[in-house]
Amino acid sequence: MRLSFVALMASTMLAGASVAAVPGSMFAPATTGGAPAVAGQPTYGSFGFDTAGMDKSVKPGDDFYSYASGTWQKTTEIPADRASYGMFHKLQDLSLERTRGILEDAEKQPDSKIGMFYASFMDEAAADAKGAAPIKPWLAEIKAAKTKAALAAEMAKLARAGVSTPFGTGVGQDDKHPDTYIAQFGQDGLGLPNRDYYLKPDAALAKARTAYVAYVTQMLTLAGEANAAARAQAIMTFETGIAKVQWAAEDTRDADKGYNKWARADFDAKAPGFPWAPYMAGLGYGTQKDFLVGQPSAFTGEAKLFAATPVAVLQDYMIIRTLDEYARYLSKDFIDTSFAFHGTALSGTPQNQPRWKRGVSLVSSDMGEAVGQVYVAKYFPPEAKAAADALVHNIIAAMGTRLKNLSWMDPATKQKALEKLAAFTPKIGYPDKWRDYSTLEIRQGDLVGNVARANAFEYQRGLNKLGQPIDRGEWGMTPMTINAYANPVMNEIVFPAAILQPPFFDPKADPAVNYGGIGVVIGHELSHHFDDQGRKYDSHGALTDWWTPQDVTRFTALTDQLVKQYDAYEPLPGQHVNGKLTLGENMADLAGLSLSHDAYELSLGGQPAPVIDGFSADQRFYLGYAQVWRTKYRDPILRQQLLTDPHSPGVQRTDEVRNKDLWYKAFDVKAGEKLYLPPAERVNVW
Structure with a gap:
């Protein structure tokens, strides 16, 4: 389980920690009482916040998002190649450029693998000339698999190339034995975003289902398949059957429910009907004795469905999964068909991204650390890493103080929580050791082959971990990624270089704004290790019960309040935020605000913070937080986020401030205003 700060859009330390701010940081006390420690004009506004984007006609207590960002919201246009747009996307565009x-x-270097990979994608004429030819052999092999055992072996082969099947797999740490790698399985294999798209009686989702059948029909036709419409409907019926047995999104994030160790024989006994032997052999798991299965009942149901489905339908299902995955790398007719469904029908995006953006994203994904090594050398100076590291330690210190002062946690649990904090590992910017791509073969002019080999390389990299010591230096994001994450089995938080830029972090900005931006991001990721799921992992990263029953009862009473609060939000008519699904992220925002403000106050070293342009330090802190969440959505992508994503939309994440007493004081928010919550209803976990 890895918890990121924001949805990934195409599409996170020491017991007895000192309460002193880390010295030598650009966030440390300045002679001006917390004013910017680096001279020069910040990227946004006069102190790091874009005041021109505010709408001061709105009361902060009625709609804080509009007060902080209303003019930005009214005047910002979502680019034609985007489903949503905000500060994350703006930084993403910079990273892409x-x-x-x-x-x-x-590309100008003849021996550069990343250059050859990118060039193979950018050769649009070559891709158009080849049409579907690069994957025709794969489709022929699927058709040649006349038995279910043969088809299972073919599914395993395709899985290594990045094609999804109902039984997704990979290698990761054993949650209860984090010093050991283990092969893991989880539900997968749907063409629509998740089970709700198949099962909910909603008009917008019914429209998506119709669009999906039309898309499958068109894809089969482009691939030269006959009787495409009837075959598409059979595929839809099969996938609907998969959806019926899969777990709901909120259940899949439960660490206890998701930990199920199966021996090899358990697959045959508990999920009969699927040819596990050829599938396991094809995946490279022939000698493995133990596995983790995330959703056991889904596997039982999917195997039963597989047994009851004709081979011809299963072949067509794998044909469409292959076409769906690789259409992006074929000729223009395949690309346009894929985008019309995934981009426009599902996400509302009118126009595909320029080819160069898609090429950059591909190489950044498949050879990310080879690209990242150059990126860091050019765009992430050592002083930026040092400053961010200092800020992280200030916030860790603030968390230590918060843990010590908790009123609802028993002393024994509190001590173990402090031990967990003491064992913490923050990772800033980039890995200490770069990934070795020397065995990955990249060929000039072979785009589909390059993608398939890159997928197979990554899959084999996972297999190679089995039986080996844990690589604690490994990163799950590239340095160019605008995001951050918490990894509970590693007991770490990770912040890629690219997010350490304005509006999150600007060395020329007022520290209060930086603490409201990147400071809250850091606090958010840190707190994930103590949220409703992260709290289940101990100081070594092991999934174990280290809280007393009384702690759990008191903690759950608080989190239930937050679930109820978010369940009431209705970003689209009839479509509410799912409070249970988003609980971990909402809690992390709540904690991030507390921890970062504590750290900001520590950084002042007892000196008073100045008023800047009429805004107090606390006002600037909360405005800095709100600025990060400026986001506009097209309705289809917002609906998709509400149904599938553990992160709440930007408006609701901004509204988290209504739980903070300090926010009420900073903006003089009074009873009767729309965001006002009586003190007893304000959720304060940490």
């Missing part, structure tokens, strides 16, 4: 330059330079 920078990476484009790196890859275009690499």
Whole structure:
């Protein structure tokens, strides 16, 4: 289980920690009482916040998002190649531009793998000339698999190339034995975003289902398959059967429910009907004795469905899964068909991204650390890493103080929580050791082959971990990624270089804004290790019960309040935020606000914070937080986020401030205003 700060859009330390701010940081006390420690004009506004984007006609207590960002919301247009747009996307565009330059330079070097990979994608004429030819052999092999055992073996082969099947797999740490790698399985294999898209009686989702059948029909037709419409409907019926047995999104994030160790024989006994032997052998698991299965009842149901489905339908299902995955790398007719469904029908995006953006994203994903090594050298100076590291330690210190002062946690549990904090590992910017791609073969002019080999390389990299010591230096995001994450089995928080930029972090901005931005991000990721799921992992990263029953009862009473609060939000007519699904992220925002403000006050070293442009330090802190969440959505992508994503939309994440007493004081929010909560209803966990 890895918890990120924001949805990934195409699409996170010491017992007895000192309460002193880390010295030598650009966040440390300045002679001006907390004013910017680095001279120069910040990227946004006069102190790091874009005041021109505010709507001061709105009362902060009625709609804080609009007060902080209303003019930005009214005047900002979502680009035609985006389903949503905000500050994350703006930084993502910068990262894409920078990476484009790196890859275009690499193209000029004859021995550069990243340059050859990018060039193979950018050769649009070659892709158009080849049409479906690059994957025709794969489709022929699927058709040649006349038995279910043969088809299971073919499914395993395709899985290594990145094609999804109902039984997704990979290698990761054993949650209860985090010093051991283990092969893991989880439900997968749907063409629509999740089970709700197949099962909910909602008009918008019914429209998506119709669009999906039309898309499958068109894809089969483009691939030269006859009787495409009837075969598409059979595929839809099969996938609907998969959806019926899969777990709901909120259940899949439960660490206890998701930990199920099966021996090899358990697959045959508990999920009969699927040819596990050829599938396991094809995946490279022939000698493995133990596995983790995330959703056991789904596997039982999916195997039963597989047994009851004709081979021809299963073949067509794998044909469409292959086409769906690789259409992006074929000729324009396949690309346009794929985008019309995934981009427009599901996400509401009118226009596909320019080819260069798609190429940059591909190489950044498949050879991310080879690109990242160059990116860091060009765009992430050591002083930025040092400053971010200092801020992280200030917030860790603040968490230590908060844990010590908790009124609802028993002393014994509190001590173990402090031990967990003491064992913490923050990772800033980039890995200490870069990934070795020397065995990955990249060929000029072979785009589909390059993608398949890159997928197979990554799959084999996972297999190679089995039986080996845990690589505690490994990163799950590239340095160019605008995100951050918490990994409970590693007991770590990770912040890629690219997020350490304005509006999250600007060395020329007022520290209060930086603490409201990147400071809350850091506090958010840190707190994930103590949220409703992260709290289940101990100081070593093991999934174990280390809280007393009384702690759990008191903690759950608080989190139930937050679930209820978010369940009431209705971003789209009839479509509410799912409080249970988003609980961990909402809790993390709540904690991040507390921890970062504590750290900001510590950084002042007892000196009073100045008023800047009429805004107090506390006002600037909360405005800095609100600025991060400026986001506009097209309705289809917002609906998709509400149904599938553990992160709440930007407006609701901004509204988290209504739980903070300090926010009420900073903006003079009074009873009767729309966001006002009586003190007893304000949720304060940490």
